[in-house]
Amino acid sequence: MHNQPTETDQGVTMTSTAAAAALQAMTAKGTETMTAIGQRQLSFFDEGIQEHSGIWGSCLAQEMGHKSSGVINRLRDLGLFTTSPAGPDDDSDWWALTALGAEVANTLAAPTTTTTENTTTKENDMTENTTAKKTAAKKAAAAPAPRAYKVPKGYEVKWQHGGHDLLKKADADAKGPAWYTACNAHGDLHEAANAKEAEGFGVLKVRSTWCKGDHKPAAKKAAAPVKAPAAKATATKATKAKAAKTTATK
Numbered sequence: 679m680h681n682q683p684t685e686t687d688q689g690v691t692m693t694s695t696a697a698a699a700a701l702q703a704m705t706a707k708g709t710e711t712m713t714a715i716g717q718r719q720l721s722f723f724d725e726g727i728q729e730h731s732g733i734w735g736s737c738l739a740q741e742m743g744h745k746s747s748g749v750i751n752r753l754r755d756l757g758l759f760t761t762s763p764a765g766p767d768d769d770s771d772w773w774a775l776t777a778l779g780a781e782v783a784n785t786l787a788a789p790t791t792t793t794t795e796n797t798t799t800k801e802n803d804m805t806e807n808t809t810a811k812k813t814a815a816k817k818a819a820a821a822p823a824p825r826a827y828k829v830p831k832g833y834e835v836k837w838q839h840g841g842h843d844l845l846k847k848a849d850a851d852a853k854g855p856a857w858y859t860a861c862n863a864h865g866d867l868h869e870a871a872n873a874k875e876a877e878g879f880g881v882l883k884v885r886s887t888w889c890k891g892d893h894k895p896a897a898k899k900a901a902a903p904v905k906a907p908a909a910k911a912t913a914t915k916a917t918k919a920k921a922a923k924t925t926a927t928k
């Protein structure tokens with residue numbers, strides 16, 4: 679890697695100028711995406727968060743809930759990804775991190791990050807805070823409910839998601855397919871030839887076609903609002919009281 683982060687006396691990792699510029703140019707959704715990647719919340723990236731490690735573009739967009747390809751295309755345009763066209767067995771381009779993309783993702787995921795002073799603005803800090811909160815909330819919402827499935831002998835849980843997990847054959851001598859998709863709520867397993875296919879079977883719409891369980895209550899539950907932290911609730915109450923007072927005075 680050419681853009682090695684340097685450690686300051688305080689142990690704070692300073693980002694390179696190129697990474698600082700990319701961070702500056704990113705949209706809130708782009709920042710959210712790169713943070714999630716840095717925090718290892720997405721599937722794939724088997725080689726870790728480094729150059730050449732990647733994911734299928736369709737999975738990236740799907741897991742981040744992007745409704746258009748605009749967000750991820752912009753990340754590529756900023757030089758954070760390279761794409762290689764879909765092969766005959768794939769239905770989506772493969773997206774690989776560039777060295778810069780890996781640096782940006784790791785910077786965003788680091789507990790304390792700072793960019794060079796000139797390029798850090800208050801606005802950016804706010805975006806990062808909001809992103810961190812959102813990501814934390816998302817993580818909490820997707821927090822593992824108890825898994826109903828049993829891991830077949832010779833397999834390991836490779837990727838965990840909210841509603842489905844991907845199990846990979848760990849023991850080459852084990853009988854069965856290379857991958858299984860598991861419905862976490864009901865324990866049904868579906869055979870898959872590769873990780874991409876397994877991921878496809880995990881999508882709720884597809885999962886409900888092969889899993890015999892009822893998926894409606896789970897979907898409803900997932901949509902339930904997350905409890906606000908106590909401090910925040912108190913603050914909101916105070917603000918509301920103040921507002922009421924102001925109205926009463928009028």
Ligand SMILES: [Zn+2]
Binds near residue numbers: 861862865885891892
């Ligand atoms: Zn199910």
